[in-house]
Amino acid sequence: xxxxxxxxxxxxxxxxxxxxxxxRKTFNTINSAMPVRVNIGTTDVCNLRCPMCIFPDHSEHxxxxxxxxxxxxxxxxxxxxxxxxxxxxxxxxxxxxKEIPKIxxxxxxxxxxxxxxxxxxxxxxxxxIPVLRDIKFSFDGATKRTFEKIRPNSxxxxxxxxxxxxxxxxxxxxxxxxxxLLTTLMYDNIKELPDIINLxxxxxxDRVKACFMVLTNPALKMQSLWFYKELTNEYLDKAEKLATSxxxxxxxxxxxxxNESSANNKKGTWNIDCRFxxxxxxxxxNGDILPCCNIETPVAGNVYKIPFSVAWxxxxxxxxxxxxxxxxxxxxxxxxxxxxxxxxxxxxxxxxKSLIPK
Numbered sequence: 465x466x467x468x469x470x471x472x473x474x475x476x477x478x479x480x481x482x483x484x485x486x487x488r489k490t491f492n493t494i495n496s497a498m499p500v501r502v503n504i505g506t507t508d509v510c511n512l513r514c515p516m517c518i519f520p521d522h523s524e525h526x527x528x529x530x531x532x533x534x535x536x537x538x539x540x541x542x543x544x545x546x547x548x549x550x551x552x553x554x555x556x557x558x559x560x561x562k563e564i565p566k567i568x569x570x571x572x573x574x575x576x577x578x579x580x581x582x583x584x585x586x587x588x589x590x591x592x593i594p595v596l597r598d599i600k601f602s603f604d605g606a607t608k609r610t611f612e613k614i615r616p617n618s619x620x621x622x623x624x625x626x627x628x629x630x631x632x633x634x635x636x637x638x639x640x641x642x643x644x645l646l647t648t649l650m651y652d653n654i655k656e657l658p659d660i661i662n663l664x665x666x667x668x669x670d671r672v673k674a675c676f677m678v679l680t681n682p683a684l685k686m687q688s689l690w691f692y693k694e695l696t697n698e699y700l701d702k703a704e705k706l707a708t709s710x711x712x713x714x715x716x717x718x719x720x721x722x723n724e725s726s727a728n729n730k731k732g733t734w735n736i737d738c739r740f741x742x743x744x745x746x747x748x749x750n751g752d753i754l755p756c757c758n759i760e761t762p763v764a765g766n767v768y769k770i771p772f773s774v775a776w777x778x779x780x781x782x783x784x785x786x787x788x789x790x791x792x793x794x795x796x797x798x799x800x801x802x803x804x805x806x807x808x809x810x811x812x813x814x815x816x817k818s819l820i821p822k
Contacts (some may be wrong), residue, residue, distance in 0.1 A: 473542070473572045480543040481743075488742035491789070493782040498543040498773070499745035502573075503757070504528070504536055505551040506558040508749045512580055513616040514604075516648060516687075518552055518680050518759055528749045530560045532767065534567070539772055540745055541571035546597060548576045551748060551757065556583040568595045578602065578646065580615065581623040589630050596641035600673065601627055603645040605652075606659030614652060624667070631668050642670040649717075650677040650687040654696055657703040664712055671713040674703070678801060679820045680759060690819045693720035715805065718812035738803045741785050745772060755784055760796040760821060 483497035507527045510517070541547065547568055549555035556579060558564070568575055574597040581601045592599070601623070605611035608620040631643055645664050647657065657674060664672050676689050676696075689696045697719040707714045740746075740756035747753055751768040753775045754761050762784075765775030775781065787793045799817035 471572060477543055477545045477572075481545060484743045488739065491785065492742075493785045494777050495742055495781075495785075496777075497742070498776070499540060500544060500743045501546045501548060501576075501745070502536075502540045502544040503548040503551055503744065503746045504533060504540075505553070505747060505749040506533060506555060506561070506564070507550055508553040509557050510553045510580070511557065511582055512554070512618055514614065515616070515681050516614075516650070516677050516679075516684055526749065527558060528751075530563070532751065533560070533564075536747060536767060536772060537567055537571065541568070541573045544571075544573050544745075546574045546576055549578060551746065553749075554580055554583065556588060561588070562591055565591050565595045576600070580618065581626050582618060584626045584630060586629065586633065589633050593634055593637055593639050593641060596639070598642045598644055599630070600644040600646040602648070603660065604648055606656040606663050610653050610656055614648075614650070627667055627669075635668075643668075644671040644673050645669055647672065647674040648677050649674050649689060649696070650684070651689065651692055652687060654689060654692065654699050657699050658706050661703050661706045661710065661712060661714075664707075665710040669712065671715065672703075672707060673715040674700075674717065676717050676801065676819055678759065678818075679822075685820065688819050689720075690814070690816065693722060696720060697722070717801070717805065719810060721811045721813040738788060738797070738800075740802070741781065741788065745776075747772065755781060756796075756800075756802065758796040758800050758802065760799075762794070762796070 480497050481500045484495065484500050487495045487497055505528060509526060549564070550558070555561060555577065565575065575592060575595045576598050577592055577596060578600045579602070602615070603611075604614040611620045612618050627643070634641060634643065645660060647653070647660060649657065661672060677684070677687060679685060679688050700716055700719050704714055704716065744756065746755065746757060747767055751766040752763045753765040753767060753772060755764055762780055764778060764780040784794055784797065788797055799815055799821065801814065801818040
């Protein structure tokens with residue numbers, strides 16, 4: 465399986481992406497391009513019990529029927545460059561997971577794969593590597609004690625073993641998907657971020673991505689880095705410098721603005737460059753169509769009732785696009801933390817509700 469980047473199928477995807485980017489730049493409320501990246505939740509079941517998870521019972525709906533996934537694929541994959549596995553939960557628990565790489569290959573759509581690493585083995589690795597652009601291992605600590613505290617039911621040694629074996633297998637093939645450690649930062653692990661960089665170097669990891677925890681569990685309120693801004697900035701700096709010395713790529717949330725002189729952004733200007741409303745599709749296990757992954761985003765429709773393409777330019781999508789840069793954006797847009805990733809600045813003026821929504 466491979467993706468010749470001069471094929472007719474791939475060229476159609478490139479043309480669609482150019483259209484989507486143009487609509488995004490011009491703030492068109494009607495978007496005749498289709499999503500460039502497609503996020504479909506095939507399962508929300510998980511084998512771990514992470515307390516910061518958006519689903520406190522760790523399973524809301526179970527599994528999306530295979531026929532529904534196929535229908536969405538027929539509608540979205542012909543023009544999508546990339547498919548992201550599931551939204552919440554462990555994608556390897558999807559009963560038809562082994563069929564997904566074959567389907568993606570038939571459409572020449574690449575995969576971005578997020579996993580907790582517990583269930584990854586040689587068989588599943590061989591299935592995904594030929595269609596894979598990037599694999600992200602959820603990785604929330606550099607020590608066994610911290611890691612297993614934050615991610616109950618996990619096995620630190622087993623996950624390290626599975627990561628090592630995946631990288632060895634990847635390196636033995638003609639394919640070169642990137643391998644990323646994805647860390648949800650909170651008080652309990654912020655000081656271990658430089659050690660995660662050290663571990664990434666030893667493992668042969670390509671990139672470390674670190675996001676701030678957005679509070680969904682009230683019991684974790686004092687884990688929010690909102691209350692530890694100077695400490696957070698200190699360890700983001702240390703980790704960034706260490707990663708640079710190792711040649712490891714990073715994608716971290718911006719440091720907290722502590723005073724006027726440290727900030728390069730004006731509050732709210734990140735909204736003008738939101739990619740989600742023009743370039744991405746989000747569909748939950750239960751069929752709900754979401755404009756993005758913000759926990760307060762409205763439901764724009766349901767694929768069991770209407771095709772995705774109908775919802776894509778319905779009133780909700782059009783209103784969100786139109787109001788994005790107005791004085792009256794949707795609440796989920798007003799406090800969103802996500803687009804700050806693309807702001808060209810070292811510091812960002814987060815507001816309280818972006819990290820602690822309720």
